[in-house]
Amino acid sequence: MAKAKTIAEKTNNTYEAMFLLGGAHASDVDSAVKLVRGILERHEGKPIVLKKWDERKLAYEIRGEKRGLYLIAFFTAPSLAVAAIVRDVELSDQILRVIVTRADHLNAEEMAAVEPQPIIPREERNTWDRPAWEERPSGPRRDRPGDRGGVRPAGKFGRGDESVEAFAKD
Numbered sequence: 001m002a003k004a005k006t007i008a009e010k011t012n013n014t015y016e017a018m019f020l021l022g023g024a025h026a027s028d029v030d031s032a033v034k035l036v037r038g039i040l041e042r043h044e045g046k047p048i049v050l051k052k053w054d055e056r057k058l059a060y061e062i063r064g065e066k067r068g069l070y071l072i073a074f075f076t077a078p079s080l081a082v083a084a085i086v087r088d089v090e091l092s093d094q095i096l097r098v099i100v101t102r103a104d105h106l107n108a109e110e111m112a113a114v115e116p117q118p119i120i121p122r123e124e125r126n127t128w129d130r131p132a133w134e135e136r137p138s139g140p141r142r143d144r145p146g147d148r149g150g151v152r153p154a155g156k157f158g159r160g161d162e163s164v165e166a167f168a169k170d
Contacts, residue, residue, distance in 0.1 A: 012046075012076045016103035016111075018053070019089070020096045023067035026055045035094060036071050043084045045077035048108060054116035062096045074103055074111040 017040075025032040029052050040047055053070040062068070077085070082100050089098040103111070 011079060013079055014048070014074065014076050014103045014106070015045075015082065015100050016106070017073045017075070017085070017098055017100040019071040019073065019098050020062075021069045021071065021094060022063070022065045022096060023055070023069065025094070026067070026069045029069070032069060032071060036073060039085060039088050039092075039095075040073065040075050040077070042088070043077060043081040045075045045081060045085065047073055047075045049074040049111045049114075053114070065096060068096060070116070072114055074106070 019036050021032050021035075033050055033052070037047055037050055040050075050071065050073045053072040055067065055069050058066055058068050086098060086100060089095045
């Protein structure tokens, strides 16, 4: 059993991790990179690519932060080290979130070429472009298949024309 555990510890896999740090780290990216590199190296991880991915407004507040700095890291580490890295991030006050996935399918060129996707603004419609409440379609929706009303088939509770007392006798 001990021999199997040492073999599992020695097998290094390639991982991709996205770290989310608070907006205060956006002004000093070098210290944020050092922080993430320290966590990875503390658990025998060897960074291949570690860079700033983007700084964005968060969809919702996380620990009072409205903006976040995303760092992407590609690294090799023992398989047992991933849980320890995630645990260190959860205990850290500076890192808000992390997600770690396997990245064995990527080569070094693909890892270095990773860039953030552009944010596509949502198309806003003015209130005068929307149909009035009275003009909106009413009635049953036609996009759902199956029985959505009307006469129900007779079953345990009948069609609704029987009284409750009739079912209480059963």
